[in-house]
Amino acid sequence: MVSIERKYGWSTSFMIMAFVTSLLLCTFVSGYSLYKYKRPAGSPVSRIIKVLVASVKNIKISTTGSLNHDVTEQLLPREQTHNKFKFLNKALMDQNLGDAQVKETKTFLGLLPIFVTTIMMSCSLAQSLTFLVQQGNLMNRKIFSFTIATQSLGIVPIIISLIFIITFEQFKKMNKKKGTTTNHKIYQPLFRMGIGLAMVSISMLVASIMEYKRLEAFKKGNTLSVFWLLFQYILLGLSDILTVEGMIEFFYSEAPESMKSICTALSWCSGSMGMFVSSVLVTTSNSISGRFGMEWFGGKDLNHSRLDLFYALLCVINIFNFLLFVYFA
Template sequence: MGKMRKVKVGAEDPVLSYIESDKYTDYKGRMVDPRKHGGLRAATLACVVEIMTSTVTLCNGVTLVDYFLKSMHYSVSDSSIMVTNFLGTSYLVSIFWGFISDAYITRFTTFVLSGVSELMGLLMLTYQSQNKNLQPPENQTPSYTQAVFLYIGLYGTAIGVGGIKATLAAHGADQLDQTNKPLISSYFSWYFFSICIGALLATGGMVVIKENYGWSTSFQIMVLLTSLALCTFVSGFSLYKYKRPSGSALSRVIQVILYFVLVSSVRNRKVSNAGNLDHEATAGLLARDQAHEKLKFLNRALMDNKVTIAQIKETKSFLGLLPIFATAILMNCCLAQVLTFSVQQGSLMNRTVYNFTIPTQVLAVGPISISIISIIIFEQFKKGMNKNNNNSSKFYQPLVRMGMGLALVTTSMFIASIIESKRVEEFKNGNTISVFWLAAQYILLGLSDTLTMGGMMEFFYTEAPESMRSICTSLTWCSSAMGLFMSSLLVTLSNSVSGRFGMEWFGGKDLNHSRLDLFYALLCFLNFFNLWLYIYFAKKY
């Protein structure tokens, strides 16, 4: 039997000490003074900045379809795909920025660089909206030069949005006492509240401005808001705590996996409790990590002297988050329906209230308003429970909230299927039902969004390794991106498969001649299965 490898414990492992270091510095690189640096003031700045950046991002998501369609003369399908790709790219690229801010530069620097990228992109879009030479003539698609200018501005904006999403939430949480878990939990609730306020301003305010004053004015306001967000964020530079980068965590994770595969592939080297590892020392080190019982097979990588205990902990923590991340994608696929089919449903329903017609784009305000109200109620209820010293409620745990959110989105798709079936039936009878029939699915989707997205941000931040908090927080936005792409994929697949049986679900000229009710039923079934998968992974975690 081979020689047992001794594992150093505690601060004697320099890599462990470096990776797990929770020391923060001020902007000059000195140790922070809790009386001067960080705290609620610094965290509040992050929430204020998020309101402005979310307003810009979601305004683009809501209004760019019309801009591509009416000013740039793309087709309806191309315009919709372009917006989906824009939002999807914005959220997916957050992983790249998260990696950069964890490994090489501070979150503050990452935010500033990405904010400048978004501002430059918006300036290009603003200039194009005002310059007729950069717009195609009537009934013509853009020239090569016009399209290149558009795409550079569009994806410069997307790259910037990704960096802001990757860093701002984690930067704000960094300012707080990491041992005060209730405070961290409340921070993420109010951070999500800021996102919802931005969404409300975008759908309820910016849409109206665009309709009355045009895209040029809308773009100018977005440039102003982005500039103000950058200035507001930078103004707190002397107040912030800065977490120093710890090198490429992904490289360390990949190294552990590669050495595990290498060690496992050598058949004549068998690992047992009495084998080549000092398991007692290993268990002592890993006992501080709540995930040390999971993924024990990765301990085999310690047989190679190049792998440290710190890397094993880091790898286990990161890989343990991925199943939870995967089960959140389908929920975001359902939320994507609010921006697409639910709005189209509303346009075919009776939207008149006391001689006032509700604008179609404003219908998305419904679930957003529900999210805002539910966050306020949730935080007030939690505050009351804390005053009664009842901190043991499992309801506040992120995994429980996420599970409740996934259950609600399943229910919302079931109700949406029934309501759509009734709407089409009434249409065939010559009647038009009220848009308020959509209230039930909007309420459930709003509550689901609050519980799931808020819980995800808190969960990925608090459970992430110290060295990977930006990239793990970015998983929240990656699930949103994949949800958008999955929505488009499911529509295409369901249309293709149903067409083989005689009728495409979305083959009609509008939703009155389509089978959206069956598509919602499909989403309900998929979400029900996904919910059980989530429960399994959450219990394993």
């Protein structure tokens, strides 16, 4: 598609993509009668809102006094008492709410801190779709007489993800056949997420160093090969699959049966919010750096900008984000 776009223009590539997408949509709809699905039993979002509203309404009501002591003991058994989000227990004062609703609300809120720490990974991954492409366009993209389209390098993280998934699953099968326990840390989703978030920091450090080297080469009249960007793509691909795959598994395993869909969807929310955070960081850093004499992205192109400093900023933010993840995990 990139080659078609470069040779025949945007309109032709858009027409082809529209046709292929329509064909795939028709294929999906044609199998509707064969799909197995479970009808939704109420909205989990509405149940969460009801619990939060009831907790706020009863926030001033004491559950330790003689008036409410019997109600609390009856509706909140000893084994169901949780140390976290105790204020939500006041929702049990409402006769229309049960302990199951309060418990699933606590579980959902408990997953949010982990969810928040994954947004910066998505923000860093967004750079592979924007700045890395612009960097590649300013580098030597030729292999003999063939010119590589920089957008094609985006296939590298996908290939890395496929290789990792296949290798990881085969490794698990081999251990099961040998009778080896699968309780090792590497099989724990939070551990894999931690490795992924740590690798994001490393990838941004490498990106900052590589961009600095590219700018130095430009000042000397030289042009680096686009293949130097492969280090960043490989690290981002590994961090992406480790974090996202671990996040989906963790949210799905921890979520109550009635909330598995919404908790799994948090991984997609992380990706979309990361894109927005990336835009905010670019705008904010450019504005603040402009007050000190030079905007990081004030040049006519990346050869006259300071993308290396922006990558360094992302590295520092990701380090603090990783420490925050370790604290919550």
